[in-house]
Amino acid sequence: MELTALKGIGSKTAEYFGKLGVHTQEELLEFFPRDYELFFAPVTVSEIGYKTFAAVRGVFTQDLFQRRVKKMTITTAQFRDEVGNTIKVTWFNAPFMKDAVHPGELYVLRGRVSRKYGVLSLNQPKVYKISEYEKLMNTMQPVYPVTKGLSGTMIANAVRRAMEGEAFHRLDLEDPIPGEIRVRYGLCKKSYAVSNLHFPESQNAYMAGAVRMSFEEIFLFILAMKQSETGKRSASSIRIEQDPRTEAFLKNLPFSLTNAQKKVIGEIRDDMTSGYVMNRLIQGDVGSGKTIVAIAALMNAAFAGYQGALMAPTEVLASQHFETISRMLKESGSGLNAALLTGSMTALEKRVVYDALEDGRIQIIVGTHALFQEKVKYKNLGLIVTDEQHRFGIKQREALAMKASADDPSIQPHMIVMSATPIPRTLALILYGNMDVSVIDELPGGRKQIKNAVVDDSYKENAYRFIEKETAKGHQVYIICPLIEYSEGVDAANVTDYTEMLKDVLNENITIGMLHGQMTPAKKNEIMKKFAEGEIQVLVSTTVVEVGVDVPNATVMMVEDANRFGLAALHQLRGRVGRGKDQSYCIFVCNNNSKEAMQRLEVLKTSNNGFEIAAKDLELRGPGEFMGIRQSGALSFKNFDVYRDADIAQKALTAVDDILSGRLRLTKAEEEILREKSSLASGTILL
Ligand code: ADP
Ligand code: MG
Numbered sequence: 081m082e083l084t085a086l087k088g089i090g091s092k093t094a095e096y097f098g099k100l101g102v103h104t105q106e107e108l109l110e111f112f113p114r115d116y117e118l119f120f121a122p123v124t125v126s127e128i129g130y131k132t133f134a135a136v137r138g139v140f141t142q143d144l145f146q147r148r149v150k151k152m153t154i155t156t157a158q159f160r161d162e163v164g165n166t167i168k169v170t171w172f173n174a175p176f177m178k179d180a181v182h183p184g185e186l187y188v189l190r191g192r193v194s195r196k197y198g199v200l201s202l203n204q205p206k207v208y209k210i211s212e213y214e215k216l217m218n219t220m221q222p223v224y225p226v227t228k229g230l231s232g233t234m235i236a237n238a239v240r241r242a243m244e245g246e247a248f249h250r251l252d253l254e255d256p257i258p259g260e261i262r263v264r265y266g267l268c269k270k271s272y273a274v275s276n277l278h279f280p281e282s283q284n285a286y287m288a289g290a291v292r293m294s295f296e297e298i299f300l301f302i303l304a305m306k307q308s309e310t311g312k313r314s315a316s317s318i319r320i321e322q323d324p325r326t327e328a329f330l331k332n333l334p335f336s337l338t339n340a341q342k343k344v345i346g347e348i349r350d351d352m353t354s355g356y357v358m359n360r361l362i363q364g365d366v367g368s369g370k371t372i373v374a375i376a377a378l379m380n381a382a383f384a385g386y387q388g389a390l391m392a393p394t395e396v397l398a399s400q401h402f403e404t405i406s407r408m409l410k411e412s413g414s415g416l417n418a419a420l421l422t423g424s425m426t427a428l429e430k431r432v433v434y435d436a437l438e439d440g441r442i443q444i445i446v447g448t449h450a451l452f453q454e455k456v457k458y459k460n461l462g463l464i465v466t467d468e469q470h471r472f473g474i475k476q477r478e479a480l481a482m483k484a485s486a487d488d489p490s491i492q493p494h495m496i497v498m499s500a501t502p503i504p505r506t507l508a509l510i511l512y513g514n515m516d517v518s519v520i521d522e523l524p525g526g527r528k529q530i531k532n533a534v535v536d537d538s539y540k541e542n543a544y545r546f547i548e549k550e551t552a553k554g555h556q557v558y559i560i561c562p563l564i565e566y567s568e569g570v571d572a573a574n575v576t577d578y579t580e581m582l583k584d585v586l587n588e589n590i591t592i593g594m595l596h597g598q599m600t601p602a603k604k605n606e607i608m609k610k611f612a613e614g615e616i617q618v619l620v621s622t623t624v625v626e627v628g629v630d631v632p633n634a635t636v637m638m639v640e641d642a643n644r645f646g647l648a649a650l651h652q653l654r655g656r657v658g659r660g661k662d663q664s665y666c667i668f669v670c671n672n673n674s675k676e677a678m679q680r681l682e683v684l685k686t687s688n689n690g691f692e693i694a695a696k697d698l699e700l701r702g703p704g705e706f707m708g709i710r711q712s713g714a715l716s717f718k719n720f721d722v723y724r725d726a727d728i729a730q731k732a733l734t735a736v737d738d739i740l741s742g743r744l745r746l747t748k749a750e751e752e753i754l755r756e757k758s759s760l761a762s763g764t765i766l767l
Pocket of ligand 1: 336367500524630632
């Protein structure tokens, strides 16, 4: 149903929703909060430290002061906490504030913190009566991913309206989970789930909803996968041997391969000469050296006269792979040609690459999903490697596998997918279906162990001085924040404000850059390039840096609000440092000073194994404590969480088997709904 049928949503607003991928009321209802805000106990002024956001309890010392500057009303006040320290408070264009609050009465103020010339102030805070704030402290408030023109409140209001309408009503009628399965696994109704994911009545209701939506997603996914052609073992016309020139190249590397790398290279060689199409997943922790394994396979294909493609999930990563590969091809005197193909290239640049691919002048092509757009024609594609493959959909993978070669349309290319996501074997078998799995279970030797620290925010001062010392030695630093920019009342560091704050706090000679997912690919590339070349010394970023980037000169990784991330995600982030010869450091900052959260983070100090860490994380947090923590970097499902929901996947698999084998009889209506939804799923759910 049309979004504009909802009261208060005009075509302009509908357009903004479109930017978030929400085009209909149905999509709006399943546009779930990214996070839930829990209201923490207020702090005193001195406890604000380097927080960029805070709630303070106290009183206004006198009447609010109001003045006009140009067309703006500026309201300021002094606010005193309970131990007698004051903080400046500022509102812009909020003239009503003057009459809304009364000096001497107790309030909680919650807003952004800024520091100008050493003066601490709270900007644009929301004002709560004490009783109001205390009530909020026991609730979960939805936090939506926002966009220009749409605030969280507007989204919440739109959802509320949709929940009164017919689209909501139909949720249960068109439930893709057949009734019998719902009963068998004790899953709640869809309408209940949707309503409690937006506005949880309680934590239990939230969990019931989360479990149900997770089941639905993975159930449809497995169903689609079982019906898809990818991964079926089929005969191959391509045999690719290990070429002596590749052997020589590997021998001449500045390092020697680990035994694990040699083992996997061997497995790939066996596959590519077996007479079947290779379909292999390579799992290896960050830094285990997957890239070189891929390069060896690509070279073998090229020497055998076939083209090879290496596909990465981001432009940044694609460029980096391209540079590594072309340097290696050149240095080794292989005579092979590599090229880069990404979406942000100009039409002309692309044209040149298309032509060279079609006539075979390019043997190794590196790029993003631009590699398998329809316009791209290959002369004879023999091998496809996808890096960090979880970002690609089943349908995309199929499109790639089906990419016919001009020379011989019957050629089915070999496939390698590489992933650093540590997931248990049983789950891998469900999610990757009929792929063979190789594991690189050994890190290259000679690396210094990363030194880890788990700290609360009182340590920040030391951290900044430490960062200055490291940059003085010529090293570089990553600082990770959970958010891109200030988001209505979310108590977490954001890249934009943090970068500003750092300019104040760090030695002014240090160049600070920022990076986040809402920048254009070209901009991201530019920043990453500057960082890789050492021009930017401190990079403040969201987790976009997490996927595969390699800057060996970076020695410090500091993660703000580390407690907001899953341990596996933090481990992935940590893999960005410790890649060179110098000692590297990770600083995990837990800004809410919670003991339990810090204890959980301590696991990162005792283990360096992604698989182990993910398992431990599950054990330490009960399933109920998963709220708000997204294991970013893990498979991109919307509701299914790889770490939390392994047993849900098992049940969904059983359910799918029962349906496909006919053991479980569906009604005609159920069958119809399922057919429609599962064909949709294969196009939209990412693996
Ligand atoms: P990942 O598995 O995370 O993709 P990379 O392939 O990016 O890891 O490798 C990380 C770094 O380790 C690269 O700089 C790479 O050149 C280096 N490397 C790979 N294999 C070895 C090895 N056997 N010994 C030493 N360094 C290696
Ligand atoms: Mg990698």
